[in-house]
Amino acid sequence: MNIRTRFAPSPTGYLHLGNIWVAFLNWLWTRQHKGKIVLRIEDIDETRCHKNYISFIKNDLEWLGIDWDEEPGTCYFYGEPLQSKRIPIYEEIKQRWQHSGEIYPCFCSRTRLHQISSAPHKGETITYYDGHCRYLSQEEQKALTKKPSWRLKVENTSIEFNDLFHHLQSKNLEREKDDFAIFRADGAVAYQLATATDDGAMKITHVFRGSDLLPSTFYQIYILKKLNYTVPVYGHLPLLVDKDGIRLSKRQKGLTIQELKQNHISPEQIIGQLLYWAGAISHLEPISAQKACNEISFNECKNLNHMTISI
Ligand SMILES: [Zn+2]
Helix, strand or coil, X not given: CCCEEEECCCCCCCCEHHHHHHHHHHHHHHHHCCCEEEECECCCCCCCCCCHHHHHHHHHHHHHCCCXXXXXXXXXXXXXXXXXXXXXXXXXXXXXXXXXXXXXXXXXXXXXXXXXXXXXXXXXXXXXXXXXXXXXXXXXXXXXXXXXXXXXXXXXXXXXXXXXXXXXEEEEECCCCCCXXXXXXXXXXXXXXXXXXXHHHCCCCEEEEEHHHHHHHHHHHHHHHHCCCCCCEEEEECEEECCCXXXXXXXXXXXXXXXXXXXXXXXXXXXXXXXXXXXXXXXXXXXXXXXXXXHCCHXXXXXXXXXXXXX
């Protein structure tokens, strides 16, 4: 099996420790399994993404000793790993599903969607729908002026996957309630469609990412199966959270790689810290990424079956 993984940041800011945690563990696992790494830049949200950050992302990864095999700027066998260049692929899927009646325009306002969604768990990104626009007639659709989002007509089905760190995960997707958006009202492709399509098209075999994305996985598997792609193996890594249980985000000062560099923290100190959080080493010590790859087995990371790790 040709192992292929991806690290897929959005260029919305500088990389921070939470990003590097995922990037490093993905790199460590992939290199120890002789696989290839795709650096995929997810820049579809035009309002939040800036091209300038792409070079910072690459520089920070290089500085830490994390390398990759495919990157934006080159068209590889499976295409270029830059989502803004892949929009025709997502549009083609949308047109195909429009034609076959597998998606429908949803004209609901944000307020309405908010009212009908069952209170999602804290931090959960999935909200539920009631199927309202699934049954609009063409006349009714024509009478509406709001720009619609596009929802997939989900059929009742059970989705299961064996997470590398969290064992068997399963969820029943329900008609109407789980009809999720594949294109947003502003015309941008929705995260679930872009990510699932790219993982499938780029023959990604293993997906490592934060446990906050575990609920999204059921929807992405639904899309992958619909597009006849092989479903990757998923490993959802614990989220790094601060003492108050708040996850590290780009908004938190002091934890970007840029800031750590300025504070004279070395790459070896950062890698050592990541391995310590992962439970691979019992005492904090600086170590280079390459040395860690040669000497510490990924299997030594004993803490990865948690959903969060307090740092
Ligand atoms: Zn609607």
